[in-house]
Amino acid sequence: MPTKKKAAKALSKKTTKKAVAKKVVAEKNTSKKTVATKKPAAEKKKAPVNVMGWKPGVPKEKPKGRIYDGPIRVNAKPKKSDLIFFGVGGVPHSTNPKSHPGAVRRLHELGLGVYEMEFVHGVRIRPETCDEVMAAQKETGVRVTAHGPYYINLYSMEEEKVEASRKRVLDTARALEACGGDGTCFHPGFYQKRDPAEVYAFMEKQIGELADILEKDGCPVRLDPETTGKESQFGSLAELCDMGETLKEKNTGITIDFAHIHARTAGANNTYDEFAGQLELMKNKMGEEALASMHIHLSGIAYTEKGEAHHLELDDSDMNYEDLFRALIDFGASGRVVCESPALEYDALIMQKAYRRLNGS
Numbered sequence: 001m002p003t004k005k006k007a008a009k010a011l012s013k014k015t016t017k018k019a020v021a022k023k024v025v026a027e028k029n030t031s032k033k034t035v036a037t038k039k040p041a042a043e044k045k046k047a048p049v050n051v052m053g054w055k056p057g058v059p060k061e062k063p064k065g066r067i068y069d070g071p072i073r074v075n076a077k078p079k080k081s082d083l084i085f086f087g088v089g090g091v092p093h094s095t096n097p098k099s100h101p102g103a104v105r106r107l108h109e110l111g112l113g114v115y116e117m118e119f120v121h122g123v124r125i126r127p128e129t130c131d132e133v134m135a136a137q138k139e140t141g142v143r144v145t146a147h148g149p150y151y152i153n154l155y156s157m158e159e160e161k162v163e164a165s166r167k168r169v170l171d172t173a174r175a176l177e178a179c180g181g182d183g184t185c186f187h188p189g190f191y192q193k194r195d196p197a198e199v200y201a202f203m204e205k206q207i208g209e210l211a212d213i214l215e216k217d218g219c220p221v222r223l224d225p226e227t228t229g230k231e232s233q234f235g236s237l238a239e240l241c242d243m244g245e246t247l248k249e250k251n252t253g254i255t256i257d258f259a260h261i262h263a264r265t266a267g268a269n270n271t272y273d274e275f276a277g278q279l280e281l282m283k284n285k286m287g288e289e290a291l292a293s294m295h296i297h298l299s300g301i302a303y304t305e306k307g308e309a310h311h312l313e314l315d316d317s318d319m320n321y322e323d324l325f326r327a328l329i330d331f332g333a334s335g336r337v338v339c340e341s342p343a344l345e346y347d348a349l350i351m352q353k354a355y356r357r358l359n360g361s
């Protein structure tokens with residue numbers, strides 16, 4: 001076990017006092033892969049310096065194995081007027097013992113309402129565990145979604161890789177069905193320097209076929225390809241909205257990761273008008289109902305001119321989540337928000353609190 005050293009972390013202005021008390025323990029952990037910390041080229045262009053003295057979007061050093069173990073004090077009773085439910089991707093830090101069913105129960109205790117099971121390193125879950133998640137989900141009302149493996153590339157040059165990728169998407173959806181959830185998020189793949197139009201056509205065909213297979217099996221789980229954070233990855237909002245429009249008759253949607261879109265466009269897409277524009281695009285292409293069952297991802301994010309570097313805690317980032325919530329409220333959007341910040345439930349509670357304040361609930 002690595003030696004742990006406690007370090008107090010000053011709470012930022014937005015989350016003072018009651019909100020969340022975080023104790024951060026810096027862990028000496030050199031085994032984790034760290035993102036290059038050299039200054040990106042974007043910094044050379046005159047990026048605006050904010051009051052805190054750092055430039056938005058420029059990656060600070062990636063937090064190394066922080067542990068969040070402080071008390072969480074929130075007034076998190078479910079509100080009738082909530083249209084959007086908040087939760088986390090992955091088992092919350094404060095879950096004990098760490099398991100998928102434990103995560104559902106812990107989120108319920110915290111007053112949160114969404115759990116995204118992360119199968120990012122492979123779909124490995126026992127049928128008994130699925131039953132337990134299903135039971136916990138029914139008992140608590142926490143909504144369960146899933147994130148498929150990172151090793152998915154539906155546009156590979158090698159046929160076996162395409163087959164393996166298709167299987168990973170289907171396995172994720174079937175495991176989610178067994179857990180009583182809905183909303184299978186996955187990253188469709190990479191352009192590999194091919195013509196984006198060609199890649200798009202291929203992806204659309206693949207995802208349409210996968211939705212057909214699930215429908216034939218009677219699997220009710222929706223496929224939600226995710227907007228990705230890097231230019232090299234297939235999945236801009238425009239591409240996924242086009243696909244959503246074409247595949248409207250099938251059980252497909254999108255996972256809209258607002259942090260990824262912000263990073264992918266190197267710092268744009270972070271104002272009320274831009275968020276409203278994104279929702280407008282979804283509505284125009286995929287219909288009103290796309291805003292009625294949204295699958296949203298949100299976190300702080302560090303980025304370079306090439307897009308996403310790594311996820312950040314909300315308060316360490318420039319993510320303008322309050323204006324995003326204002327836009328979601330103005331569009332009458334409903335659905336699920338999965339917090340993917342390193343602080344997980346701590347930041348999900350901050351988001352939920354901000355949403356309820358803005359929503360007048």
Ligand SMILES: [Zn+2]
Nearest residue numbers: 147185187226
């Ligand atoms: Zn993702």
Ligand SMILES: [Zn+2]
Nearest residue numbers: 226257297340
């Ligand atoms: Zn995401």
